[in-house]
Amino acid sequence: MLFLQLLASGIQTGILYALTAAGFALIFGATKIFHVAHGATFVIAGYAFYECIQLGMWWPWATLVSFVMAILAGILMAVFIYRPIQRSEGSFFTVFVAAFGVSIAVQSLIQYFFGRGSVTVSSSLTMASEVIEGLYLAPILAVAIGVSIVLFGLVVLFLEKKNAGLGLRALSENPGLLEAFGLNAKNLTVLAFVIGSALVVPAAILTSISIGIQPSSGSKVMLISLAATIVGGIGSLKGAALAGLFLGIIENLVITVVDTQWSEAVSFFILFAFIMFRPSGLFGASVKR
Amino acid sequence: MINYILNLLTLATIYSIAAASLNVLVGYAGIFSIAHAIFFGLGAYAGAQFALLIVPDVLLASLIGAVVSGALSLLLALPALRVRGEYFVAAGLGLQMVGITIFSEAHSLTGGHGGLVGIPPATLFGFDVSSPGAFLAVCLVALLLSLAVIQILMRSSFGRALMSIRDNESAAESFGKNVPLLKTLAMVVGCAIVGVAGTLFAFNLAFINVESFTLEQSILMLAMVVIGGVGTLSGPLIGAVFLLILPAILTFIPFIPPTEIGTVQQFIYGSLMAVLMIFKPSGIAGKTGGK
């Protein structure tokens, strides 16, 4: 029963990871931008939702505002931070440091306006009850599963049915050539940021309900997203999502064998192991050396 | 005032050593390490334990720090030989996170979260060098030596070989470069030097714990290199001084209510990092213009 219980909580954790990781993977896969500030988008989305609820807004409207804010944040970063850097000699690390600077700035802005503590949106969704003997589940698990499947399905459908998915793949290979095809690489980059940033919104909202969110929550989100992107295989949206789920489940299950203080490190140990023994990840194409 | 400045300068010097050593990996060998704080920490713990248990001689302790850190750098060399670019960044991340947990759990070696307290004042050949001025001098000498080593190595055929590997591994191979060996050597050199920096850090603070060796610290070191200018000699120094002194200067901004100082500082700090990268993408000391 302990196993089942851990599995259930693992799935709930994993879904949050999967959503944020998919967003990061989409952005990184398409634009090769190591979007460290993805965590900042997450925090912005979470606080937007929290503030709206505090202002007495009906939750669907709050969700909408949260989406708008996250997408706006993504677009602003793409246009005003990454684009100018990439235009000049933007090495991998230049982008990295700039994005890191943005994360710090966003974190301090949120602190300034919304305080430093952790904020939580109260909801009855998080109350667990005994489903079968010894197994406690909260309705939020079902909500999380439902929302993530729907959203993920929508994104996959959009990418596969519309040519946008093709465009994003092409963008990752050769943005210059895209222009020669008569397509606009800038717009596609923005599109990647829009979808990628939107994907963190449900995770941010669910987190603000189930765990609570604080200005510094972003970094964990970013780290796990990054780990899942690599474990899943760079360029594979499905891979990143499954890897996120996988890491979440492992993180919970692992405490049946090791002490609790190691549970977080296990994710990164897995990451390390993947890089050593299967650098292409779960679904990636083989890695060029 | 003078002690504060000496203290800041000492820290800036120590971080300059760390950043310069990271530059060997990032700038010359093209090894994108974000686990450098772990090796900084290894040097700090090794040096501090040596000072606590045997003798607080800063030279001997630094050597121990360098050896321990350099030897354990082989851990990171392993993935460095297998993968490159963003994959290696992720490997470094993995090592960083696992390493931090080990630092927190290995109580007998690191003191866990509580850390190592009461690291004795530094001596050198039996003379006390713990006064702010003397210790700064020790650190400056260490910095000069490290820079000299780095400069000599990087201008030698070794450095050229590393750079050729950075630019194109397979072409370097076809001109006779033993890529795995050279990469490993670069890793050992860079990590040994940061081990020295770690030992000096431990002496300087007289107290160390895991909080000084976190991912943020690794990223800070990286930011120093990138903001200063990757692959240049002066870049890491400029970056280290800039990123350490800047927050100190920001604290002198008047009219900010004390409760908001930190937030405002962090905001300026973060924004400056981003803005600097937009307008000086190759760093303060880096070559600009061109491609």
Next chain:
Amino acid sequence: MSNVLLSVRGLSKNFGGLAAVQSVDMDLQEGVVTALAGPNGAGKTTIFNLMTGNLVASAGDVLLHGKSIIGKKPHRIAQMGIARSFQDLRLFTHMSVRDNVLVAVEPESWFWQPGGKAAWHQRLETVEKALERTGLSAMADKRAVDLSYAETKFLSLARILATGSKIWLLDEPASGLDLNSRNRFINILREATADGVTICLIEHNLDVMTQLADRIAFLDQGKKLAEDVPEKVLRDPELIAIYFGKSQSGN
């Protein structure tokens, strides 16, 4: 028959189901320029990669001075005196032109180079000579990325020139060069052969091929179809049909 420096015997390479090279035999004779011709995808570059250890052969052997070098690491093979260029150049983009060449002169890079000052000056001289011969002296301090297309082609050659290797494997070294540069390029290679360098050349440009090659080995779908002096190969109606086309440049 002159001295065979490098030879391959029954060399084969499969990529999954694709047989890229199928039991090829070939000899490079001292001082002779052998052109490796064949349609796109014939397996020419793959043969180079097998010779230099960049790829592991599925079967067959590569012999240098009669000794097998199969299974050796690329850097070992390079140190044994085989220099190669790449179809996509692979310059050391962020190093100066001079350093690009200098790297090629220092085969074993430890923390120091043996020989002290005298050897160092010797190496520098080698570099300057290579730069001069390829016409790059004026831009020795430019970074490789800042060179124009033709200059990158010459830099790729300068690196090889400077190694002092006696066996050169050149993969489409003159493609895209204009008439003038192409002639200059051909002259440098001619001088090199006069100095006793053995060249194996992959080239699609018939002018370059006819002006340089002493022999042409013809490859198609991984198999060697012919190897002979240019006059014969270029007249082979079968090869004209699959490769040289109707407007064969005899001129």
Next chain:
Amino acid sequence: QSGPYVVGTLFPMSGPNAEAGSIYTNAVQLAFDHIKEDKLLKGNVEIKSADSLGTPQGGAIGMSRLTSVDKAVYTLVGFTGVSKAAAPIGQRAKAMMINGGAVGPDLASLSPYFWNIIPLANQEVKFLIPWLSENNIKKISVIYVDDALGQGILQELKKGLPETGGTVTSAYSVPPDLQQFSSIIAKLRSDQPDAIYIASPNISQIGHIIKQVRDGGIKHQLLTYGAANFPSISKLPESEGLIFTSQGADWKSDQPIMKRFVESWREKFKTEPTTYGLNYYNGGLLFGYLAKGLEEAGKPVTGDTLVEELKRVGKFDLAGGEATFHDGTVTAAMQINKITNGVTEKIK
């Protein structure tokens, strides 16, 4: 000669613990406002704030700045790592330091210049154990961060519980920045303890644990130490029924100093006061008393003279009652609190 006296504050003003930093700063500010109103001192007091970032290195730089640039003679610090890094620097500069927030037992003897105006955590546990046995709470599970605080509490529980017939049934060590506890909660459920003790130095982490334990359907009694005085814990709906120890602080007390503190706090910050606020308020007041004594004796106000004066006087009228120091640490009355309907009430 008579001022301005420079008093430093070295708190995390950014990062995850900044919430604490701003409360501490407010409290110190309040104390000096009162000192000024009362014209207690001839000289002016100037407060200089440094951001410790909550890290040792930040603490070292901040302390060095406070002592050497601002020439602070008396600095209020918080957080264990920061305190440990700041102590040698303060000692070198002969500046007095007062900790009112960190409760790691290893802070007791850091330096002759380093004083704790907060009872350390092991004292709190000692006070709690008899109450546990009185209320028939025998089996305790502990979630702790493996630092001086957590270890101190765990050891004290392991030592004290058996004496009254209780046990520590399980102990889960967590990293200090962990936010997700579902797996531990699953284990707790199968452990079936009578109560769960939470020992983390990270305030928001305690909040996360409480919420997630309750969400997870675990109804057992929750216990913690004085950190629960922070509004982000005490105002949490899930904290209903939480029991925690703290130093004695009766907000309804008639003692004039206490009354004034509570009233000004409510008026100025529109929140309920906390023991941390109280401690740092007392830390500020303490300086006022020490400096006044020195002024009267015609002595200069330096770190050394302040420490001397503290040792000489020994007893001080602070908010909440008379305080004495033992082992560099204040000995204060303890109390046990319970949160009912969002209000913290003293139950013992």
Next chain:
Amino acid sequence: METKNNRAATAADQAVSALEAKNLSAGYDDHNVFENMNLDLRKNEILCLIGHNGAGKSTLLKVLFGLQPYSAGEVLLNGQHIVPSPSDMAGHGISYVPEGRGVFPGLTVKENFALALWSAKMTGSVADERVDEVLGVLPKLKDFWTRKAGQLSGGQQQMVSIGRAMLCKPSILLLDEPSIGLAPKLFQDLLEPIRAVQKQRGMSILLVEQQVGEALNVSDRVVVMKSGEIIYRGVPADFEGDHAKLMEMF
């Protein structure tokens, strides 16, 4: 050179310019590659642009397609002033085949085509029709229709690149050194279908080449560029058998 005779019949056509550069100047950060450049590509002709390495040929093509900004002058399309941008140009039925391998290696041939169709905003039966036509002209493409473009040999990739450019039924085709790395026969095989289409429905082609011999064989007019200036305008016949004259130009 029978083409020229064919073309003579449509001389009126040729007088009208399809794409024209007027006093155009362009370059990179630190230097101008060309100034006051005048060039016109007439309706239904193949114009061969040759010149030494670095003369500025590729730069001119990029400017005309809108991939590179210009600092002065103007671009005329069918006599109308326009400011070129890649997406507009594609919309106007202009296709560009860049130097090097102009395909996305990770996408299949089919996907490369789909991308081009998306760019031309062609869907449904119109798109199918276009694909059928291009496959009719380049039947070999069918053989590797579902393979990743990166796995094809250089020549096959070039074929895909050209096929892709023909998809949007271009009225103007800008070809930058299509011969690089191609076997001689393949290059000829590639030029033939283009010529066929051109004959069939008319198309203007600006061809940049270093394989001067082959290129002149198929061209109507020739322009020689040297260090950013046009130093010669004429017809291929001018150079026939006169290698020395050509060499002078470089």
